[in-house]
Amino acid sequence: MWILRLNMTDHSYKLEDILERYKHLGGRGLTSTLIYDEVDPQCHPLGPANKLVFAPGMITGTSAPTSARVSVGAKSPLTGGIKESNAGSGWAPALARMGIRALVVEGQPEGEGFWMAHIAMVDGKPQVAFMPADEYTGRDLYEVYPEIYARFGNKVHVAAIGTAGEFGYPNSGVAFNDMKRNPTRYSGRGGLGSVMGSKRLKAIVIDPTDGPGVHIADEGLFKQGQAKMREALMEHAITKPKGGLNSYGTAILINILNEAGGLPTRSFSAGRFEGAADVAGEAIFETNKERTGKEVYNHACSPGCIIQCSNTLYDKDGKEAVSCIEYESDWAFGPNCGISDLDAIGQLVTLCNAYGLDTIEAGVTIGVAMDSGMIPFGDAEGAISLMHEIGKGTARGRLLGMGAANVAKAFGNPRSPTVKGQAMPAYDPRAVKGIGVTYATTTMGADHTAGYTIAPEILSVGGASDPLKAEKGKADLSRAFQKTTALIDSSGHCLFIAFAILDIPSGFEGMVEEVNGMFGTNMTGDELVELGAEILRRERAFNEKAGLTKAHDRLPEFMHIEPLPPHNVVVGLPDEVYDAVYGEL
Amino acid sequence: MDVTVKLFAMLNRYAPDRRKSGEPFQVTLPEGSTIADLVVQLGIPDREVKVAFVDGRARASLYQLAPGAEVGIFPPVGGG
Ligand code: SF4
Numbered sequence: 001m002w003i004l005r006l007n008m009t010d011h012s013y014k015l016e017d018i019l020e021r022y023k024h025l026g027g028r029g030l031t032s033t034l035i036y037d038e039v040d041p042q043c044h045p046l047g048p049a050n051k052l053v054f055a056p057g058m059i060t061g062t063s064a065p066t067s068a069r070v071s072v073g074a075k076s077p078l079t080g081g082i083k084e085s086n087a088g089s090g091w092a093p094a095l096a097r098m099g100i101r102a103l104v105v106e107g108q109p110e111g112e113g114f115w116m117a118h119i120a121m122v123d124g125k126p127q128v129a130f131m132p133a134d135e136y137t138g139r140d141l142y143e144v145y146p147e148i149y150a151r152f153g154n155k156v157h158v159a160a161i162g163t164a165g166e167f168g169y170p171n172s173g174v175a176f177n178d179m180k181r182n183p184t185r186y187s188g189r190g191g192l193g194s195v196m197g198s199k200r201l202k203a204i205v206i207d208p209t210d211g212p213g214v215h216i217a218d219e220g221l222f223k224q225g226q227a228k229m230r231e232a233l234m235e236h237a238i239t240k241p242k243g244g245l246n247s248y249g250t251a252i253l254i255n256i257l258n259e260a261g262g263l264p265t266r267s268f269s270a271g272r273f274e275g276a277a278d279v280a281g282e283a284i285f286e287t288n289k290e291r292t293g294k295e296v297y298n299h300a301c302s303p304g305c306i307i308q309c310s311n312t313l314y315d316k317d318g319k320e321a322v323s324c325i326e327y328e329s330d331w332a333f334g335p336n337c338g339i340s341d342l343d344a345i346g347q348l349v350t351l352c353n354a355y356g357l358d359t360i361e362a363g364v365t366i367g368v369a370m371d372s373g374m375i376p377f378g379d380a381e382g383a384i385s386l387m388h389e390i391g392k393g394t395a396r397g398r399l400l401g402m403g404a405a406n407v408a409k410a411f412g413n414p415r416s417p418t419v420k421g422q423a424m425p426a427y428d429p430r431a432v433k434g435i436g437v438t439y440a441t442t443t444m445g446a447d448h449t450a451g452y453t454i455a456p457e458i459l460s461v462g463g464a465s466d467p468l469k470a471e472k473g474k475a476d477l478s479r480a481f482q483k484t485t486a487l488i489d490s491s492g493h494c495l496f497i498a499f500a501i502l503d504i505p506s507g508f509e510g511m512v513e514e515v516n517g518m519f520g521t522n523m524t525g526d527e528l529v530e531l532g533a534e535i536l537r538r539e540r541a542f543n544e545k546a547g548l549t550k551a552h553d554r555l556p557e558f559m560h561i562e563p564l565p566p567h568n569v570v571v572g573l574p575d576e577v578y579d580a581v582y583g584e585l
Numbered sequence: 586m587d588v589t590v591k592l593f594a595m596l597n598r599y600a601p602d603r604r605k606s607g608e609p610f611q612v613t614l615p616e617g618s619t620i621a622d623l624v625v626q627l628g629i630p631d632r633e634v635k636v637a638f639v640d641g642r643a644r645a646s647l648y649q650l651a652p653g654a655e656v657g658i659f660p661p662v663g664g665g
Contacts, residue, residue: 237635237661248594250664255593255607259657261641281664282594282606309664327664452665459663460636460643468642499663566641 001215003034004100004126006117008199009048009107011130013117018101024519026058028084029490029535030102031073035082036538038104041545045077045191046168046198048108054095054159054204055103057492059518061096061214064226065233067492068093068302070176076190078170078361078403079420079445081543085187086449086489088302089176091157094208098126105199114166114200118152120207133202137166140354141175141183144203149181152205158183160203162356165193167393169401170421171361172197175353178301178310184323185301188358189447190422191403217520225513229497232507233306236500238461241306245496246298248281249311250327253426253454254335255280260458260467261566262431264424265335266377267367268417268558270565271431275340279330284311287342292318299323307496313346322346328448331426332363337370338377348380348387355391357401362387364404364423372411415558420445420548429555430564430571432457432467437478437573441553441581443539449495451481455502462502470572475580482581487532491515533585540582553578586652587611588623593659599629607657614650621646623656635661 001023005014025033031053043049053073060067070092076083095103098121109115116133119126136144141162148158157177164172172193175183216222238244244252257263258276265273277283288296291314300308301324315321325346333339333348352359366383369375375382389397399410404423408416417424422445429436434453442450456477457467465477488495491511501507512525523531543549559571589609592599597606604610614623620637624646636643638657639650650656 238663244594244660244662245664248662252594252662253664255657256636256659256662259591259593259638259641259659260643277605277607280607282597286605448665454665455663458636458643459661461661461663464643466643495665496663 001101002099002126003102003104004119005104005106006128007107008105008109008115008201011109011115013128015125022101024521025490026060026101027055027069027071027490027492028073028086028486029531030055031071031084032082032535032539034102034104035073035075036542039075041075041542043075045075045080045195050075050195052105052192052195052199053102055101056092056096058490059514060492061093062216062222062518063304064514065230065304065306066494066497068304069492069494070095071489072174072187072192074192074195075546076192077194078191079422081420081445081546081548082443082539083190083192084444084489085173085189085192087176087185087187088305088494089157089178089185090303091159091176091206093303094157094206097208097213098206098211100126103204105196105201108198109200114202116203116205117201118205118207121210124212136202138163141356142354145177145181145183148203148205152207154181155209156205156207158203158205161193161196162354163391163393164356164401165197167398167401168194168197170194170406171358171365171401171403172356173358175356178323179299179303184353186358189360190445193356216518218517221513222517225510225517228506228510229514230306232500232504232510233497236504238499239307239496242297245307245309248285249298249309249325251281251284251311251325251330253327254330255282256458257427260431262428262458262467263331263335264417264426264428266338267336267371267415268428271428272566273335276335278340279334279342279345283342284313284325288314291316305494307494309496313342315343322350325349326359328426329359329363332360333366333383336363336367337383339380339383341380344380344384347384351384351387351391357390360425361403361423362390364417365400365407368404368407368413368416369400371415372408372413416556418446419555420552422446427454428564430559430569431567433470433571433573434465434467434474434477436555436571437474437578437581438482440555440578441478442482443536443543449485451478451485452495452498453477453481455498461499468567468569472577472580474573475577479581479585482536483529483532485532486535487528490532490535536585550579550582586616587613588650588652588654588656590623590627591657593657594662595660596629596633596658599627617649619647619649620644620656623650624658633660635659
């Protein structure tokens, strides 16, 4: 088992045996620990001292269901703190099966050109070739990916940045290939694409042929755990085949958040959108049925997923127009921008994939631009042309590429729906208080995945908690979710297994057995959740040294003074609640 | 009394006249009816219902509906 280091200063590489203390880590646990150990928290995120770390999860590369996830970490140019952004792609198990537990990109070359790294097995070990990549820069990733595949063959997997990362935007992601070899699976949040761009690395192409595979210490226990996980996923109404996620995708959430009055509309000025039903997951399903003449169920983003939540929107001629329209992306360009045209939303999502942008940050930025009077709400054509400006790097585009918080500043607009510089996702914290506590306190900047209290607050999954009640208990709720999430993000499972394992205890047991089987350990569920807490403490310590303290664990002021219809509520939680999340960790 | 009802996702098949998911329709119920009574009247098997909202608030199945209430009923949904 190795850590592979790519030194971009001189284009050399080093294969190191993984240290004992990293052996039982994976995914987020490993990226965050390596960054904590090796990156100066005070460094400039785009300077030579920052490192970009890729780590497949603990059990990624095995046959465990829904486990093809990769974590990407660095100091974030958007938040100024630590970042982990998680994606599902065949790239992840491919790296794991080459015996690479972490890939660390370091240093920075002189000169202007861009490079790519090609990693393949030679004599039983990964070998890296660096080559110029200027032919791929400044271009649409939907054109670039087929060229890379044509050059290296269809068995490779590709991680790359778009023009957003090349320009160094705080809004820029790292793209990974989907099952059709398109650049649609993103570690989008926090500007990691520009960290890769700052090292002048355009793409990492990996060829897993002849990789040693992953070693499982206790096959019997592992199989037992895997079977329990599979059963839970096959049984739960949300995760089973033809269940909620497989039929309607994550955008199934549009209607329920709208009903609850927590769907941020027109840049967080209302909690309900009159066009919600037209852009919801159900509408995507019905539109596809109308356009293709059949019921279209969703597909997997990566190999071995049972849940298969990734949708496709078909165009008027019944041809594939875009994949995938996630809830967050749908909302960011839809209700958040006052746009109720699904095809336009699909086009905006495609532009994010083409230029290498995070859909949440991009949609919220366009929303802030609309709220500031740059273009009117509901102007889909205007939004599309702004997205092209971002991707092409015009002066206005560069401003928008800086993300929502910076654009709000540029217009003197105090309505900045951000925490620690990162745009809020698709749940208004005035109407759903627990997720607001997560936005405010997570080490990541406003991020829903970091502690998804929506499950009990809105979906009645894993218990029930009144979303409108401003109570101290929201700190405990958020903390519990943040710890478990840090664990799941480390395991290599997709976070969406949580819906099943929150309700079906044998599913959680299964995950514990998978991890113990993998490493030959004997950890209890509680000990594993404590490992999640330990990861959070490391991230928190990094952030404190970087200058992010509990004073930054706050929601924007306008949410404390501007009531959100239809419930006409403000946030209404005292600072102590936010401070209690990490104060009592 | 009349209430307005919206059925979402798979539950939409219990709505009259094949309307779009979440498109509202009127239902007449005896005074004092609960969410559970409404679910029975619509012919929805109990186990298919996960959450019901009345005027934007999630309510338990024994919650009594008032005339003119807006009720949104969901099967298990998740995402994020
Ligand atoms: S549940 Fe969805 S996002 Fe998660 S791994 Fe499966 S297809 Fe990908």
